[in-house]
Amino acid sequence: MTARAGTGKEAHEPGLKPRLGVSTCLLGENVRYDGADKSDPLLLRAFGNHVEWVPVCPEVECGMTVPRDPMHLADDPDSPLLVTTATGEDQTGRMQTWIRSRLDELAREDLWGFVLKSRSPSCGRSAVPVLNSTGALAGEAAGLFAAAVAGRFPLLPVADERSLHDDSVWDNFIERLFCLKRYRDSMRPKGSRESLIAFHAAHELQLMAHDQDVLREMGELVAQSKELPLDELSARYEELLRTAMELVATPAQNADVLLHALGHLERYLSPGERQDALEVIEEHRGGRASLTVPTKLLGRQIQKYHVEHLAAQSCFTAHPLELKLRSRP
Numbered sequence: 001m002t003a004r005a006g007t008g009k010e011a012h013e014p015g016l017k018p019r020l021g022v023s024t025c026l027l028g029e030n031v032r033y034d035g036a037d038k039s040d041p042l043l044l045r046a047f048g049n050h051v052e053w054v055p056v057c058p059e060v061e062c063g064m065t066v067p068r069d070p071m072h073l074a075d076d077p078d079s080p081l082l083v084t085t086a087t088g089e090d091q092t093g094r095m096q097t098w099i100r101s102r103l104d105e106l107a108r109e110d111l112w113g114f115v116l117k118s119r120s121p122s123c124g125r126s127a128v129p130v131l132n133s134t135g136a137l138a139g140e141a142a143g144l145f146a147a148a149v150a151g152r153f154p155l156l157p158v159a160d161e162r163s164l165h166d167d168s169v170w171d172n173f174i175e176r177l178f179c180l181k182r183y184r185d186s187m188r189p190k191g192s193r194e195s196l197i198a199f200h201a202a203h204e205l206q207l208m209a210h211d212q213d214v215l216r217e218m219g220e221l222v223a224q225s226k227e228l229p230l231d232e233l234s235a236r237y238e239e240l241l242r243t244a245m246e247l248v249a250t251p252a253q254n255a256d257v258l259l260h261a262l263g264h265l266e267r268y269l270s271p272g273e274r275q276d277a278l279e280v281i282e283e284h285r286g287g288r289a290s291l292t293v294p295t296k297l298l299g300r301q302i303q304k305y306h307v308e309h310l311a312a313q314s315c316f317t318a319h320p321l322e323l324k325l326r327s328r329p
């Protein structure tokens, strides 16, 4: 479902650009081991100038040269080493030392998410081959930097450039950027039960489209929020929020949630308005209209009839920048 920039103050401000960490080579910088880049024109065009990139090249920033010996992941897939392919030189310690200090810097960057280069032993977020001492495949893992980013910033949406070519993954990534940023903002500088409960109430329909089971768990957690220490409440809520938002909402799930909303709205609508809403919802279910079409129409109807409990729902008040990014060129 679409998301609004509703609970976090910064996310409301028109013109604010999402700050995204990115593997430097994806921006066209010649930092690869062979002196080349991995510019991704489709990706760059889709983000346009709507985001502020924070480039990171783990291999160059940890002191390696361009060009340099190619490397791969080796040994144990659960705890892989970074080694040079030709000589077997272990670069793990050097990389991990740099990672520790760079993650501290990135923690101060207020990033909304990360776009990483796929299949790199440093940046690949999953499925990077891990080889044993004979050069045979021992398994797969995340690159060292990607694994560290996921561990240090569990609420940060992370994707690789390949997966973002898929429309539904792209859509979900943009939605998660805005939703999780809003949540983090709503819990800053010092979160409260009230802000967490308000965030939850405003996102129920959006979460319903992603994962109804997790939404039920979130509801139970929020219901007992007064009995839990805030730290525990917010840690458990964050985990559930991340889990729910990772699941891509299908057009059918979105359509079901919009029909649910229409059920609350229809007593205000004329027969023609109701029919218009039904048609665009079904067009979205059938893949003939993007999600923004029915959500915009219902959003206008909600405003027209002042249906306040729906007007507060994040899915009907998307930030213009989110809408722009979601309908990528």
Ligand code: SF4
Binding pocket: 023, 024, 025, 026, 031, 032, 033, 056, 057, 058, 059, 060, 117, 120, 122, 123
């Ligand atoms: S994949 Fe990562 S480490 Fe490799 S060149 Fe690109 S940014 Fe640098």
